[in-house]
Each structure stands twice: as structure tokens, then as C-alpha cells.
Amino acid sequence: MTKPASALADVFDQGIPVLAVLGARRAGLLAALLERAATAEEFATDLKLDPLATRLTLNVLVHSGAAVHADGRYQASPELAERARNAPGGVDLHLNLFDHLPELLVSGEPLLSMDGTLEERGRHYAQVAQGLGHMYPDAAAELAEALERGPYGLGRGARSVLDLGAGSGVWSLAVATRMPGAQVTAVDLPPVLEGLRHNAAEAGVEARVSTLEGSYFDVDLPDAAHDLVILGNILHLETAGDAERLVHRAAAAVKPGGTLAVIDILGSGPYETNPVRAQYALFLAARTSSGAMYSRAEVTDWLAEAGLTGTRTVELPSAPPHFTCLTAARPL
Template identity: 25%
Template structure:
């Protein structure tokens, strides 16, 4: 087909050789999110788990339109959340693990919060223009409103990884009386597997008072609360004894603190760790040029929307901060649950 129209960059005819698929993929990616969100809202994965298998059975049990059920279910097969043999649908393992309400790793709450966060993303051009975030989740008042729900909803994202870290750090071999500090504990997702791995250690969890209610709830749910001490407040104003912890955990906190406060936080950790103690950092990492991988590159925008100074670091940047604050060489642990962009960095004092 010959295109007569001319663009500023030259005849459209020449440009028409480039298929628009890369752009179309980006434009349509949100549809995948909406499909999963609708299926969770309609509780279709539970209906399938209960034994309804055909689109007709599922639609009748869920009380939804049969044709609607069919298109949605087929799209969930395409996305890998269901499989289909003949006319029967089955949950894929990922759906069984994360998309069924009242199961330990249900991610429906995170899906809801994500949908809320998208309202901020709709304002992205304005925020980039003005440089002013839509909220500042690192301010205590906002944090106490925002984080109880968020911290609880992201528990399933890291529980698997936290168990890997507990094994890799040989937490079960820590001496009796060893002390762990979980900074910005949220749901205590990073420290609960430590407490489970070794009944002789104690954990201090530090977060804003409202969020600590969530920490307590989870520690209690996993039966380890008697080994926790809860410290309410901003880490920045919290004086803890020097050389007193064997392990300090920074679980997804640096990205909301930004460069300057992250440097201060790492120095603070160095001060309170015992010589030989270990700092565990869970973060999203960008590559050196900060141009990839895609998830952390987009997460950097998320931080721009939600904080005044938040950012996503490259591993090299964090290692140089660690070195400047007196830590030895750090080692990187790949997390099977996340892939290349969210490893764990472990540094020794």
C-alpha cells in the first residue's frame, strides 16, 4: 500500500517498513493486568479449584455472562494463568499459589493497591513536568496511612526469597542470643524466616507505629512474636546501641529514602552492627547506565511519583556507598523468585 501523507521525518512510505508491534505491545500490556484483576474480583480461580471446569459451569457458579466467561478464561490461558484441555480449564501453579483468597500468599490485596497506584501513573506527565510527586510515602503521616495496607499486601512477593536468604546466611547456625534488626519491617517478611530458622535468636523490628501493627500481626500469625521486640518510629530519630546486632536487614527501604538518606541509613547500620556482622539489602537494581532492566527502570518512575527523593540504585552505586561507609566487599545473591533485577546484596562490617 502506498501512503501519500508525508511526515516531518520524511515520506511515510519509507517509515512504513517498521511494524508498530513494539508500541502495540506496550499499549496493550495494561489489558493483561485488567484481565487478571477481573478474574480475581470474580473469584474465578477459586471456582475452578472447587471443581467447575468448563466455561459454562464456571459462569453459572460465578453468576457471570457465559460469553464473557469464555473470553476472559481463554485470555487467562494465553497469559499462562490457566491451562485448557478440550473445553476444561485448570489453574496454573501461579494462580493456585497467588490468586486464591484466604491462602497464605494471596496477592489480591496487592492487585487492588496497584490499581490505586495507577491513578498516580495517570498524572505522570504533570509530575514529570512539575517535578512534584503526587504523594510522599516516606513522610511519617503519609507512610502510616499508606504502608499498613501496602506492607501487608507485598508479603507474598518476598516470603519465598526471604527463606532463601535465611538458608544462604545459615541463620540456623547463629549462636544463641544473636540479634537481628529488621529495619522498615512492614509485614516482617524478611525476618520471619530468620526467626523460624533459629529459635535461639531474637529480632528487633523497627517501623512507624501504625505499620508495626502489621509487623505484630504477621509475627503472631507465624508463631514467632514472642521473640520480637517492636520499636516504633523513624529510623532516623532512633538511637540504638553501637556494635549490638549480628544481622541488620534493609528490606526495600532504600528506594524510598533516596541517595542522601540511604547513605545516612547505611552509615547508621554500620554503627549498630557488631564487627563481622552482616547487612542484608533487598532492592531492585538498575544496570550501570540505569537504562534497564525494564522493571526497575519503570519502578524508578514509580518512586518519582510517590516520593520527593526516592530512586533506584545500580549495584555499583550501592557498593560504592557501602565501601565509603566502611563495609567490606559485598556479595550478591540471586533470588529465584524475582530474577536478575532484584537480588540481595550482603555486606560485612
């Protein structure tokens, strides 16, 4: 009987494909594959690489799904090309973060400050927000449908939606598309909102979307003014104290009978016990100084302390496995 592969065996077995991708990126081969199709010899000549090592690396890239090989020529696979176009920050951001791990181990300093000053946040999220939007359209549509049909008191009569830290607008624009009467106010930093306005126009809902530039901690928000308030994928950027403060701020903007929806990387226990969340925690440390993941229990407590009740989990089948959506309502 064959012994099942262990997690450690998987790491060593998959190490060569990962190293091939990282090595190809550092040597300029990955960028060249994204630009054109060529033979291994042509790539080696153009990039001043060893011909044999180039061919061997390209073959590993083919078998790992990063490249395709036909008629003696190699080029980026459709999946790699799609990731380069639409992944948050493109392919380079993820690979840069992987490369930064040795420095992170020594200094503890992240490569990026995605939770830094407003200027830093605006600059970094302008680069990744659109990519994040490409990751979640199906999950956002599922959330909008659940909010319309589920026990949340919204339905097609929802009139006012507030999206704090809106990013690409993927969550609130899905609600606006699903609920024709919904008026959306999207709050984010100026460089980020440029992309959101474009997305609203693409979705045909720009007439029902207004933007409010600034930090979600500082902009003026009227109390009890919105049927739905969304905190989409932002709590993990904040310290526990600031995340709790943001939940309270969002809850204060919910009308009686309205709903607060929190979408984030939430778990039922310590992240150390879950391999996906443990990996995400390391990835988060490479791009934030103080970011953290919180449990469902913590967020549920914050919602209750903010005066909301009836906390529920909304199932989003298309969301990544580490994503959770919690909703809670302000009593009438």
C-alpha cells in the first residue's frame, strides 16, 4: 500500500517548480514569455542565459502550467497571461513578496506598507484594487443575491448602501446591479476611487454611485443613514483595536432594520491550526506592519458590542476557502 504523501514531502516535491518560476522571473525569462513566443535558444541568446539551463527551466514551467510549448516555441500559458493582467499587482507583486521572505525573517520588516500612511495605502491599493476585484465577482454576486433574498430586511427596496474601503467596488457594485433602487456611497482614498468609478461605468450603475474620498476612519458619516454597510476585505489590514473601532464606526451608520456585512479572512480558531490561514498570515506579514487575522468569535463580539444583533454567516461558494461573510442587523 502506497504511503500518502506528507505535507513536508509536498513541499520538497513542489519546490523545483516554484524555484523555476522565481528563477525565470529574476532572469527576465518570465517577462519574455509574456511578451512573445520563441525557442529556448532564442530566449537564451536574447537574455544572455545558458542554453541548456534555459531549456530545462522552460520545460519545468510547461509542466507547472506557467508556459506552453508548441512547434518548438515557448510562450506564457493563458493562465499566466491572465494572472499578469488581472491578479492584484500582477505576477511581480506575489513573486516579490516571496523573494522578500529571507529579509522578513531577519528584520521583521515588510516589503510593502499596505497598512502605512494614507499616501502609502493609496499608492499601493491603486495598484492592486482592480486585481482584487477580478478575484471576487462571483462571490460578490452571491452576496448580493443572499442579501436580496435572505432574512436581512433589504430586498429590492434597499435604498442606501455604504461601502467603506470600497477598493474596486466589487461588493457594492454587485449590490447596485442586483438591486435597481440602491444608491451606493463608496469611501476610499483618491487614487483607488479612480478605478471604482471606471468599474461603476462598466457595470452601468454610475448614476447610482457616489464617491467619498478619504480614510474610512476620518470621513464624516451620518448616523443610522444606510440600509446596508459593507466592510469588504479590510479588517485584516488593521490592528485589533482599529479593526474593532472600524466595526463600531460602520455599525453606527446602519439604519434600524439595516445590515452590516463584514467580509474577511475569518476563522473558527487560531490561524496556526489551519494551513491556509497560516500561509496567509505569513503573506500578510510581508506586506503590512500591523495587519492581523481575526476570528469569527472576535468579530461577532465586536458586532454585538456595537449594538447589532442576529449575526449570521452568509455562504459564498465562489469565495476563497479562507473567506467568511458575517452579517448583523440593527434592531428596529
